[in-house]
Amino acid sequence: MSDLPPKSSIRRWFLTTNHKDIGILYLVTALFFLVFGGLLAMLFRVELLTPAADFLGESGYNQAVSTHGLLMVFWFISPFAFGFANYIVPLQIGADDLAFPRLNALSYWLYLFSGILFGISFFQGVTFPGGWTMYAPLNTPAYMPGEALGATSVVLAMIMFVAAVTLGSVNFLTTMYRMRAEGLRMRDIPMFSLSINLTVWMMLFAFAALLAALIILSSDHIIGTNYFTYQIDGDTFATNVNNPGSSMLWAHLFWFFGHPEVYIVFFPALGVMAECFQTFTGRRLVGRKWFIISMVLVALQSFIVWMHHMFLTGINLEIKTLFMATTIGISLPFDLMVFSLIYTMIKGRVRYMTPFLFSLGALLLFILGGITGVFLGAVVLDYQFRGTYWVVAHFHYVMVAGATALFGGLYYWYPKMTGKMYNEFLGKVHFAVYFIGFNLLYFPMFIAWETPRRVFNYPVELTVWHNLSTVGAIILGGSFLIMFYNLFVSYFRGAEVGDQPWEFATSAEWAVASPPPLENFDGVPSYASGTLEFLSPSDVAKRQSGHSGAAADGGTAETSPATDGAGAEAGALATTETALATGAGTAEPTGHEHASHASFWPFMISLGGFLLFLGLSGIRTGSMLYTSLALVGGILGFGSLVGMAQEPFFAPETAIAERWPFADVEKMKLGMWTFLASDIVLFGAFIGSYAFIRFAYGWEAWHHDLIPEAHVTFPGLVNTYLLLTSSFAVVLAMVAAEKESRAGVMASLGATFALGVGFLINKGIEWQHLFHIHTEAFPEGWAITTNLASSTFYLTTGLHAAHVIIGLIIAGYMFFRSWNGAYLGDEKPIEYFGLYWHLVDIVWLFLFPLFYIL
Amino acid sequence: MLRHTVIQNVPIAHAGGVRTPAAVFNEIFTVFLGLGTLVGIVVCAYTVYNAYAYRDTGEESKADADRPELGELPTGGGGGKKLFLSFGISAIIVLSLIVWTYSTLLYIETGPDSQQVQENALEINVEGYQFGWQFEYPNGQTTSGTLRVPQNEMVMLNVTSRDVFHNFGSPELRFKTDAIPGQSTKTWFVGQQAGTYEAKCYELCGTGHSYMNATVEVMPRDDYQQWYNGSESE
Known part of the structure; x- marks a missing residue:
């Protein structure tokens, strides 16, 4: 733990773990990627002035549209929303910070470095040219010009980004369920925080599916597995490695993520709109309860609509009908939300401040986006709109309407974040120019909808509409110069504002200074009386004696999940555990120690991860440069993880807080549970992919054609017993810790470790044998790249083995700590490790029959 | 080969009279475009009207007694009935459009009846x-x-x-x-x-x-x- 330098010092921004600082970092970085993605859009809008590739060239055009989509969807819009979430959510719910501040910093640095890696891909020959939807098999190196290292970098950058998102989701969920002010029920949290809560729930599961898709794709790129392979080898197909389900597998994985992603992007914007409508109309949200219920319904249903992106892929009529119904179903709650916002204005005192103008504009744009979306819900129309500018125009009207609301949010919270008021006149001018530019850019696309997506040679008679769009793009892009100027100059010259610059704002962020102090609130916020109060330490003590046990779990030191390398996600878990092991030992009761706000390790871990991934992007070329980058990055990342685990870091939990429905689940345990939930989706997606490919190939023929005789059940069976026994040993360790038997803890943890190592050795022997068999069917062994079956076998069980290795690192670490007498009478860290280890065990119980018996 | 020579001589078998996918699309698209434009104009106009009608004029109004206050626990504003009425109407429009198009989906999926x-x-x-x-x-x-x-x-x-x-x-x-x-x-x-x-x-x-x-x-x-x-x- 280091001390936090002042904001004027550059060091502060590398060290900080404070949610408000990180919120600012997110906002600034996201705006940078807005400019990056926006300039790419400018480039191809200029290309589209004439119907020919006379500016960027064919490949350049494809790269520009693909990276524009990826940057805007991943690196701009969600991180922009999460800049606000970081800054505002803890303030709105009455928390001092997020539950795991270092984890939060780590999320940010992973995000930033993933973006840098994305930027580097432009300089590795050609970046990813296959569209933001990355359809297979065009996303494999076989179909890319040159060495395709840039494309690999993009895939790895996305993995890193997903790692950041997953850590963020775990963090926000834990925070919102464990750190709300007293008396603030889940349904009472302000609309913006509520929208973020639902967003992170969707993120937790949707991004896990994307992570599976990306890990598989990067393995196809780097290791040479054949999940998405479909290519001509000379004149004939290399049938053993061609996956006849390649395109469909990707489409399912991608859209299972991709549709919830639409709401992940839009929900925070809805939250901002609800806040701004309430504040600037001076009215409470009409039908608030139903608004919330609608959002919950959408969040749930978002996972069962994905096949509407695949209506033309030959899925049968029954499934089409089902997905048509769920799609229409999911549009209806939005009708309610729109009307709720409209009716909120009635009897209001509407003040046209810039945040309200952007919110109102966003609502109007979203209405148009929604109506044109109903067209797509009619399957017969969808068939014809598929792959055209109708879709482009529709989703820009929806997604950029979301961005519009978020820009409103920027003006809304700017005075809170800076303590200065922006220039209202320039804000209004920005809105006017923005709104005109937006419609001039996207509306002509509806008129020119017959243009196929991602082509540069559109029909000549549509030239005028495309030119209007280009003019609109320049106006829309130019409007941001006004915004940047306004916000920059106002930071130095704007009028000072008090706590609450906006009349009728109600939520707690307006009850503290602008900008708020480091630890947010002077007293402990509480809504127990029905309105916001700040309790003094003596009040808190009084309450605590009333609520026995409410504070019993206060003050566990923070844990430090982190990631590096290919097992990014699993790595995060690993360090959670490791740090947990250290952290819980040094736990202090609330208030006896000052909370920590600085750590250098999140930055270092992310830097290590970045170098490692950059190295991995080119490691298949065998180049010394890339190999050494990977090595250095791996060592730096791992070393920093250990450093973070060793670092004492204190993140107190509030003494009294509203914790429904997880009052009895400690912070660490809740974090672990939410993390494991996403891990289950990851493995589920891997298992699903295996079943999908095998089914596409022919379930029975698979076994006959692709798997050697030497692949027998026995090693798997032995490993099943080893893992089951090791899980049992963890339970024994817990019992021994409870009984305060040091020898018992050491023996049980030692047994867990030994059994896990046995598992890996056995697996190693098995793999070595299979790699080197010489049979008629497999003259060169059964290696990872040999065929589809070997690809799925090695990659899926390899992912599991990576989980085992991470578990062993933690078990080994805990063994050494138990040597020094840790955990006696405090078995919780062992319990948390046990949760993880049991999951790894259970996953194997699925993998064993799937890959050895069936 | 034989099949195609036969067709030439049996006029009834040709598909000159069937509803083509193009005809189906044009019909549905026209209806959606008409209704969509209408609904879009009405809803957007109503939104802008409300924003204008309830602009802050600086005058006191009856509703001012019950403005939101800093630090209050959030509650919903009134107007639930109206909300559900408009929601109901929009749901009926959307659902009837989709049900109407479903029969044409079956047609496109299965082909002409003949x-x-x-x-x-x-x-x-x-x-x-x-x-x-x-x-x-x-x-x-x-x-x-x-x-x-x-x-x-x-x-x-x-x-x-x-x-x-x-x-x-x-x-x-x-x-x-x-x-x-x-x-x-x-x-x-x-x-x-x-x-x-x-x-x-x-x-x-x-x-x-x-x-x-x-x-x-x-x-x-x-x-x-x-x-x-x-x-x-x-």
């Missing part, structure tokens, strides 16, 4: 590749770049790809389906007017995607037959 038309349909295999289209006719002959079909006959396309994901569609004839490696999908159309039409690739498939066009030549039946017969011997 059994004869269906049985006489000309089946052509389409294979996409980077960057072009190949067509295989029942007599085994193949063409690239130009799909020739007889006028007023149902044409059934079996579409696949030999490399990456493509999509084969025609903006005028209104057929469209994904061309996916490793599997095939079906779509159908009827060319009721002789002439030259465009077909395009609708899924990004590489550097030549923008140029991946084909022509669809709808030919008078006799001309087609002549070409078809001649082509077989090639």
Whole structure:
């Protein structure tokens, strides 16, 4: 733990773990990627002035549209929303910070470095040219010009980004369920925080599916597995490695993520709109309860609509009908939300401040986006709109309407974040120019909808509409110069504002200074009386004696999940555990120690991860440069993880807080549970992919054609017993810790470790044998790249083995700590490790029959 | 071969009278566009009207007694009935539109009702590749770049790809389906007017995607037959 330098010092921004600082970092970085993605859009809008590739060239055009989509969807819009979430959510719910501040910093640095890696891909020959939807098999190196290292970098950058998102989701969920002010029920949290809560729930599961898709794709790129392979080898197909389900597998994985992603992007914007409508109309949200219920319904249903992106892929009529119904179903709650916002204005005192103008504009744009979306819900129309500018125009009207609301949010919270008021006149001018530019850019696309997506040679008679769009793009892009100027100059010259610059704002962020102090609130916020109060330490003590046990779990030191390398996600878990092991030992009761706000390790871990991934992007070329980058990055990342685990870091939990429905689940345990939930989706997606490919190939023929005789059940069976026994040993360790038997803890943890190592050795022997068999069917062994079956076998069980290795690192670490007498009478860290280890065990119980018996 | 000579002499079997996918699309699109424009104008106008009507004039109003206050626990504003009424109306509009279009979806999925038309349909295999289209006719002959079909006959396309994901569609004839490696999908159309039409690739498939066009030549039946017969011997 280091001390936090002042904001004027550059060091502060590398060290900080404070949610408000990180919120600012997110906002600034996201705006940078807005400019990056926006300039790419400018480039191809200029290309589209004439119907020919006379500016960027064919490949350049494809790269520009693909990276524009990826940057805007991943690196701009969600991180922009999460800049606000970081800054505002803890303030709105009455928390001092997020539950795991270092984890939060780590999320940010992973995000930033993933973006840098994305930027580097432009300089590795050609970046990813296959569209933001990355359809297979065009996303494999076989179909890319040159060495395709840039494309690999993009895939790895996305993995890193997903790692950041997953850590963020775990963090926000834990925070919102464990750190709300007293008396603030889940349904009472302000609309913006509520929208973020639902967003992170969707993120937790949707991004896990994307992570599976990306890990598989990067393995196809780097290791040479054949999940998405479909290519001509000379004149004939290399049938053993061609996956006849390649395109469909990707489409399912991608859209299972991709549709919830639409709401992940839009929900925070809805939250901002609800806040701004309430504040600037001076009215409470009409039908608030139903608004919330609608959002919950959408969040749930978002996972069962994905096949509407695949209506033309030959899925049968029954499934089409089902997905048509769920799609229409999911549009209806939005009708309610729109009307709720409209009716909120009635009897209001509407003040046209810039945040309200952007919110109102966003609502109007979203209405148009929604109506044109109903067209797509009619399957017969969808068939014809598929792959055209109708879709482009529709989703820009929806997604950029979301961005519009978020820009409103920027003006809304700017005075809170800076303590200065922006220039209202320039804000209004920005809105006017923005709104005109937006419609001039996207509306002509509806008129020119017959243009196929991602082509540069559109029909000549549509030239005028495309030119209007280009003019609109320049106006829309130019409007941001006004915004940047306004916000920059106002930071130095704007009028000072008090706590609450906006009349009728109600939520707690307006009850503290602008900008708020480091630890947010002077007293402990509480809504127990029905309105916001700040309790003094003596009040808190009084309450605590009333609520026995409410504070019993206060003050566990923070844990430090982190990631590096290919097992990014699993790595995060690993360090959670490791740090947990250290952290819980040094736990202090609330208030006896000052909370920590600085750590250098999140930055270092992310830097290590970045170098490692950059190295991995080119490691298949065998180049010394890339190999050494990977090595250095791996060592730096791992070393920093250990450093973070060793670092004492204190993140107190509030003494009294509203914790429904997880009052009895400690912070660490809740974090672990939410993390494991996403891990289950990851493995589920891997298992699903295996079943999908095998089914596409022919379930029975698979076994006959692709798997050697030497692949027998026995090693798997032995490993099943080893893992089951090791899980049992963890339970024994817990019992021994409870009984305060040091020898018992050491023996049980030692047994867990030994059994896990046995598992890996056995697996190693098995793999070595299979790699080197010489049979008629497999003259060169059964290696990872040999065929589809070997690809799925090695990659899926390899992912599991990576989980085992991470578990062993933690078990080994805990063994050494138990040597020094840790955990006696405090078995919780062992319990948390046990949760993880049991999951790894259970996953194997699925993998064993799937890959050895069936 | 024999099949097609027979058709020429039995006028009832031809598909000149069936509702083409293009006709179906145009009808539904027109209705949606009309209703969508109307609903869009009404809702947007009402939104802007409210924003204007309830602008802050600086005057006290009755509602001012009950403005939100800092630090209050959030509650909903009134107006629930009105909310559900408008929600109900919008739901009815959307649902009835979708139910109405569902029967046409069944039509597009199953093809014309006339059994004869269906049985006489000309089946052509389409294979996409980077960057072009190949067509295989029942007599085994193949063409690239130009799909020739007889006028007023149902044409059934079996579409696949030999490399990456493509999509084969025609903006005028209104057929469209994904061309996916490793599997095939079906779509159908009827060319009721002789002439030259465009077909395009609708899924990004590489550097030549923008140029991946084909022509669809709808030919008078006799001309087609002549070409078809001649082509077989090639």
